[in-house]
Amino acid sequence: MATMCQTWSIFTVVLLLAVQLCVGGKSCTIWSSVGTLVQRETSFKVYCSFYCKCKGSMYSGHPPALQSHMELNPTTILFNVVNITKNRTYSCHCDCSPGLDPCGLDISTGYPPDSPKNISCIYKVKENKSGDVFCSWNRGRTTYLENTSFLRMRIRNHTHTLRIPSKGTDSPAGSFPVPTSVQFISVWVRVENALGSAQSSIINYTLSDIETPPTPDLVQPECSSRACTVKVKQQSVRTEHLEIQYTAGGQTWTMYSKQAANLSPVQNITSLEPYTLYHFRARVRFSSGLWSEWSASISNWTQEDTPNKLDVWYAETASDFTSLRVYWKKANMPTSRGTIKGYELEMYNPSSGSTFVSNISVDVRNYSVTFCAECEVKVWARNSKGLSPPAKITVSHTKAEPPQDVRATQGNHSVTISWRKPETAPPPVACVVEWYPEGRKLEKLRWVRLSGSDSHAVITDMKAFECYEGAVHVFYGGNSASSSRFTGVTTQESAPAAFPVFEHTVEGNIVTVTWTELDRGQRMGCITKYTIYLESDNGHTQRHSVPASHRVFIFKDLPPALYNLWMTASTAKGEGPIGVKIRFLIQQSQLSLLLVCGVIFIILLLVCLCQCTAVKQRFQCLMLDVVPDPANSKWAKECTQEKGKMNLQVQLSNSSVTKEEEELILVEVEELPKQIGDTSTPDNVSSQYPSQSALSPETTPATLLYPLTTYIKSLSHDSDSSDHTQTSLDTNTTVDYISSHGPENMGEEDQDEDEDEDEEFAEVLGFFPSHNMFTDQLHFGGKLTLDAVKIDCSGFQNI
Structure with a gap:
């Protein structure tokens, strides 16, 4: 009996497993109305049918999101998919007993292929007897599916097919070996994927029109200070044309020659700049057909040469014009023509015949000299090849009419300085525009040298929120010159970021206010004015505007009171923050x-x-x-x-x-x-002073003295x-x-x-009335x- 029970239990378990296997271990079956591969931007339906009675649900996406489905019958639900645009996964869930796994469906989307367009073929000749025809084309839009391209080429009534699988955005291309004896070929392309197929039109080629020689190989060039020799290695095929290009410092390529290669494989490229790194490349071509690809570039430096003349300017360091500071710009490659080793300065006094010479290190850009009216200053640059031509300075110019209407116009990160030549002045021979941060001429002097026909200069190296000043110098023939100054120039500007630091002294009812300039980093442009505020204890406020060039202001005849004093600075863009208020008393x-x-x-x-x-x-x-x-x-x-x-x-x-x-x-x-006025003549002294009681109105004098x-x-x-x-x-x-x-x-x-x-x-007694009794x-x-x-x-x- 026990053996029978055990046998029955095993049979029950096997039966349940068999049932689950029969239904696939899933709680449902899922399918779509168009299958698992769907063209994008189309609509279809997804169905789920459950094996047990339950409340089913449908999910989509990653992570799964519950979808609003419809009930088709007690065991089946459906979901309408509208304009699908990417691959999606759908799943259905149901609570069955025993529990079963949900069912799912992966939908792939894509497009059928477009017809291939823009087929392009070239004939790459390897040697005199054979070569390869290399073709590429544009397959159109991305299909998001695996595509199979078939490149087909007809040669002498024989069609050759090349199968090229591709997926994604890979550019399809393929090649066929073709003997040099072939003259004509026909090419077309067919593309297929799971949603359809497409074919291009047939393109016919004459091989002589599309043949191209192999890419040339160059030898390292040899250079002097002005020229370089470029040599092409021996090629496997003979070409008739050679083209060489060169560039320096990342500039555009310059074509040197296009000539028959059989004349010489060595090309001498001239008109180069000394001490400059040049890059060279080359390509070749048959008498017909296409140019080869460019060769790999090769590089070399040209040798040094004596420097060019320096660009020199000067600034006065004393009001009596007895001291000068001479400036010169750092020599760039076209000027230095090599590595500058240093500079030489000479001052010659023709009246005394004396000469002063100084050797200056390479990292110095200016030098101060004691100047005389007839002295001449020369500056040279020196490298390994020698000295540059001298740059001369002559300061004793005859005064001429200055340039008119000097203006500064602000642009995007630049300033344009313009001027007008005086109508009565002769044509100038040269112009120099100088500029520098306000008050820092000796430290930050910059200049640009122009021709006499120029009437404006565009300055791009001015710092933002910095105030500049400068001058326009015009030189005429006969050692005559003139200049006009400009101030308050800036590329960008805002209200000052701080207030002036000031001090005050009180002497009686006079108050003297003194202050210093703002730090350059806090001015935010050109200071146009300072404003001083004086507030009395009754609330009345005086406001005084002071020009930017002043550093002292005096209040006079202030009435006795308790005052508050503060200051601000202003630019053309507005007034800066209010300064610290200082209290003082006028007694x-x-x-x-x-x-x-x-x-x-x-x-x-x-x-x-x-x-x-x-x-x-x-x-x-x-x-x-x-x-x-x-x-x-x-x-x-x-x-x-x-x-x-x-x-x-x-x-x-x-x-x-x-x-x-x-x-x-x-x-x-x-x-x-x-005495006059007495009424009687007394006999003695006492009689002159009668008793007050003895006097009567009749005897009283009419007017007492x-x-x-x-x-x-x-x-x-x-x-x-x-x-x-x-x-x-x-x-x-x-x-x-x-x-x-x-x-x-x-x-x-x-x-x-x-x-x-x-x-x-x-x-x-002096304080008593003037009617004195004495x-x-x-x-x-x-x-x-x-x-x-x-x-x-x-x-x-x-x-």
Whole structure:
């Protein structure tokens, strides 16, 4: 029983395997309506039929992408392919149990072949008895399929066929051996692939028209400084024509000769440049037929020769034109004619007969000399063959009319300098246009030498975003010349990339701003102007444009304030970035401060003087609001006791007064006659000063000579040395006590102090009104022997 069960299990497994094998192990079958090879840009259908009931799907491409299919029946789906343009792969999927593999289909696409066109055949003669006919053609568009071409050639009523398989873009070609005795052939081509076939038209050839000799072989040429000898090796066939071409430095090929080869196999090519690498090639031809292919090129250098004359120019290195720097261009191949070993410079002074010679190394391009008006400078180049002709410089030209309307026109990476010859000037013999970066003439001078008939020069070696300047020099006959300058030339330009670095100095209300040029890499062209901005603390901004040649700007008479200062640079393309703002302060003028301080000081001085006790004591009589009555004064009472004499008693102000000062000093007083404006003639001094209370309106003078006030007048005289009588009179003045010190009681120091105080008080009194109470003098009778008269007005307070 167990053996039967095992046998049944094995049978079941074998049956399932057989079923899978019968259905191919796939879950479906896939096919197209046109097969697996389809012409491009056509439409067709792809079908899938599944072996089990499931929901099928179709995919296409790499990686597979789900397609929108249609259900034809429960087990079959289809997909419409429209305008297929490349090879595609399609697959169908279904979930079956047991699981089976999906099915797939590869579709190849392509085109049927076009008819071959442009069949071209040549007869390559190998030797005098045989050769090969080599044919090529244009097969048309690419078919993307494997093609088979059949080259067919009819020779003497016999057709020969050559099968040539090709695929992709390979150029089809083929050849047949043909004896030289054949004169005519017929050629055509047939092409086939899986989608179709096509055939060309028949082309007939005469072999003499398409025969070509073998490519010649050249021997290494031998060269001198001006010529090279080219030799052709012996060929297997005889040719009648030879053509040689040569070139130097990658230039176009130049044909040298086309002549019968049997004259000589050696050709001498002349008119070559010294010390130049030349390349040569050759080809041959029969008396009829086609030229052979070009031979491989061979090369050789021509030998050196003495250099040509240098291109020399100069620049002045001093304003007085006593120093020159001579420049020369690096010699190119046509000029150097070999390897330049160095240069020689000679300066000859005909007035003194002296000659200066200098040998200059090969890497130097300029040399400075001390120039005189009649001196002549010559420059030579030297190589292994000798010296070049001298290039002369003569600077002492007669001034002529300069060229007119010198203009610079910017182009694409170039600048054209143009000018116009003056109408009255003779035809020039030569012109030189020089240019250099702005401010760098001695380091970067460039020039071009032109003929006298030229009126413009195209300059191509100017750097972008660099500002250039230069001049046009025109030379006439008779050693006369003239020039016109040009500035502000650039090939490309933009706004500056930076701002100027500047400094400022403040002196009172004057501010001086100085700055330096921008770095050349930051100018981005030609600087046209600088702009200085000055902003005050109230927000008002001044803007000042300064020409590009200036480096200093001065602000004058700036009012006191706090300011901001900054700068920018500009080109023709715009203004650069704003610079760093610098703050500074304009202070009040010290002179104005001194005047203000002086006025304040005087006012404070007057206030202090008014508060000072000594001043109060001396000027209190001037400052009293009420005038005391002089009739009640002690002085008036004592004066009545003795006529003509006065007892002047010193008013003790402190305990330091000496005993001698306490003694009375008698002073003779002179009685004065009645003054103008007095109402009566007094008999004594006291009667001239009536009491203010005793006056009545009837007795008051109509017009007082001075206003009613108090005053003080100090007199200091030497009674021994002067007999002059001191007189003081004021009809409106009240006098109190007179303190007198004799000469014997007053020292020199006291006198000096009194004089200083009097001068100080006199200066102070200068500030009082011009109606001065001291205009008239005081008059006293007799001799006043006091060194000083001091009136103390403090007693009026006790009256």
